[in-house]
């Protein structure tokens with residue numbers, strides 16, 4: 001199976017996962033990226049079964065609207081029953097690296113508001129230790145060089161993602177050569193660097209359910 005077919009399989013599985021829980025007043029949290037896009041494309045047919053969605057990026061908001069799904073402001077809704085999103089890496093504890101598409105800050109905010117985070121990913125995203133994928137850090141532009149120097153002290157090789165401006169008007173630094181042994185501790189440590197808006201470690205609030213696409217089928221892992 002191709003990577004795209006595996007992504008499509010987990011998007012289908014996520015639809016099956018949430019469908020029984022949809023009610024007229026349900027608002028879903030929706031992520032960003034190629035896997036989330038496949039999920040959005042399948043969500044359109046269920047559009048009359050729930051109220052709408054909160055999007056983690058302008059791109060996902062546009063795609064949801066194209067499917068006829070109402071896009072709501074996060075500040076106008078309460079707790080979301082589900083947040084559905086892809087990942088760049090995920091480990092056995094359902095900790096993730098996210099932000100390859102620069103949407104990490106809004107993703108982390110929407111995920112924080114959700115009761116259950118459903119991670120949908122093809123098998124290539126599953127790793128024993130996070131860090132092979134360069135860890136994205138969203139920074140306030142004027143702090144970029146300072147943050148980069150602090151990242152070097154932590155052992156990372158920071159690279160400015162040139163030409164990328166986040167939906168929040170900020171910049172991205174990618175941390176190369178940065179294998180992460182304790183994701184929760186590192187997430188907190190990175191958050192303490194002045195000028196960091198968000199780091200791409202989703203460990204304190206990892207996924208609750210992982211739907212992983214493999215050639216043998218979709219593997220489902222639940223954290224609790």
Ligand SMILES: O=C[C@H](O)[C@H](O)[C@H](O)COP(=O)(O)O
Nearest residue numbers: 033034035086099100101103
């Ligand atoms: O900023 C982007 C997000 O964190 C994506 O969820 C992540 O990069 C995975 O994207 P994809 O499904 O395209 O591999």
